[in-house]
Amino acid sequence: MIDFSVAIRLYNGALVLPRILEALKAQVISDSINWEVIIVDNNSVDGTVDIVREYQQTWTLCPLRYVLETRQGASFARNRAILEARGTWIGFLDDDNIPASTWVQAAYEFGCAHPQAAAFGGQIHPNYEMTPPANFERIAPFIPVVERDETICFTTGWRAMSNLVPPGAGLVILRQVWLEYVPYPLRLRGPVGDALHLKGEDVEALLYLKKAGWEIWFNPLMHIEHQIPGWRFERRYLLRFFHGIGLSKYVTRMVCITPWKRPLWVLLFMANDSRKLLLHLVKHYRHLHRDVVSAAELQLLISSLLSPFYTWQKSLSGNRETLAARFQPTNDRKPKNDLTKQSTALSNCLNSNK
Structure with a gap:
């Protein structure tokens, strides 16, 4: 029987994987x-599998397994890890997370001491490649950077009334509870390659566990180091990043709300988002062009306000495609990849005849 599974999700992580594995060896x-x-x-397309095979030849600490998930998206990779894992608990590491030498021990002991906990996170310490921009601490929790010394339960007290949950980096989950209460597929797929417009899948999943009555905690004895490269401070990246978080707000906000109450809550959320947006503009409009943090916060507020319309538009588009496929003659239903191949072949033929 396996007590604890460490799941590493990678996309083109050949350069960073050795450091993670060396930390696990320690x-x-x-x-x-x-x-x-x-x-x-x-x-991945960068030889990640070759790095794994090389380590497997000399790895003796515990089973070291490799799984290929061809459907790109953080939620697909996470779900595959959960299905493949044999441990009672699963601890997730992203390709930029380096665990401290006591991370597995601290996680397992906390899980055993809190049998009603379905998930818990820990401290996330930054390792900046370059100095962050001014006022970066205001948005650091989204990156994420989490440094606090107190043990916190997100499902009791005032936190139970909010959607506050630990971030997905370094998250530990109780496997069987996740399989029973987190639906699949989630509405949010998470980052897909370099795309950031479907972020928030970890929040959506944890809110389903909260809705089911399980506890969610923060364990300050778990430590990981988050490698944060300089390009993550660039204005273009931060605006895309917070745009994706904002667009996910409707989905995450509605998880714990009874369906018949959702129209009223949408109006209340939009009113509050509008209020925050106006206050932010009044306070920061003069330096938005030079203050990347204020610009990122503004983008988050705008995208949060627009998130219901974005989600409804995506749902309507999906329904139209489903209906079109349902009423399409069977003989005309060709896989998209086949149609693409035919189109490419026809294009090549036309080009060769020019």
Whole structure:
């Protein structure tokens, strides 16, 4: 029986994977804990599999397994890891997360001490490639950077009334509970390659666990180091990043709300978003062009306000495609990739005849 599975989700992570595996080799773990490492390759093209095969030849600590998930998207990779894992608990590491030497031990002990916990996160310490922009601390939790010393339960007190949950980086989950209460597929797929417009899948999933009555915690004894490259401070990236977070707000906000109450809550959320947007403009409009943090916050507010319309538009588009496919003659239903190949072949033929 496996007690704890470490799941590493990667997309083109050949350069960073060795550092993560070396950190796992240095784990200080009790001999009584049976653990494994699973690497979920989200369709990489940079030789990630070769790095894994090289480590598998000399790896003796625990099972080191490789899984290829060809459907790109963070939620697809996470779900594949959950299905493949054999551990009671699963701890997730992204390709820019380096665990401290006590991370696995601290996670397993916390899980055993909190049997009603379905998920918990830990401290996320930044390793900046360059100095962050001014006022970066205002948006650091989204990156994420989380540094606090107190143990927190997100499902009791005032936090139970909010959608506050730990970030997905370094998240530990109780596998069987996740399989029972988190629907699949989620509405939010998470980042797909370099695309950022469907972020928030980890928040959506955790809110389903909260809705089911399970506890969600923050464990300050778990530590990971988050590698943050300089390009993540660029204005263009931050605006795209917060645009994606904002567009996911409608989905995450509606998870715990009874369907018949949702129209009223949408209006209330939009009114509050509008109020925040106006206050932000009044306070920061003079330096939005030079203050990237204020610009990122503005983008988050705008996209949050627009998130219901974005989600409804996506739903309507999906319904139209489903109806069109349903009423299409069977003989005309060709896979999209076949049609693409035929189109490419025809184009090549036409070009060759020019």
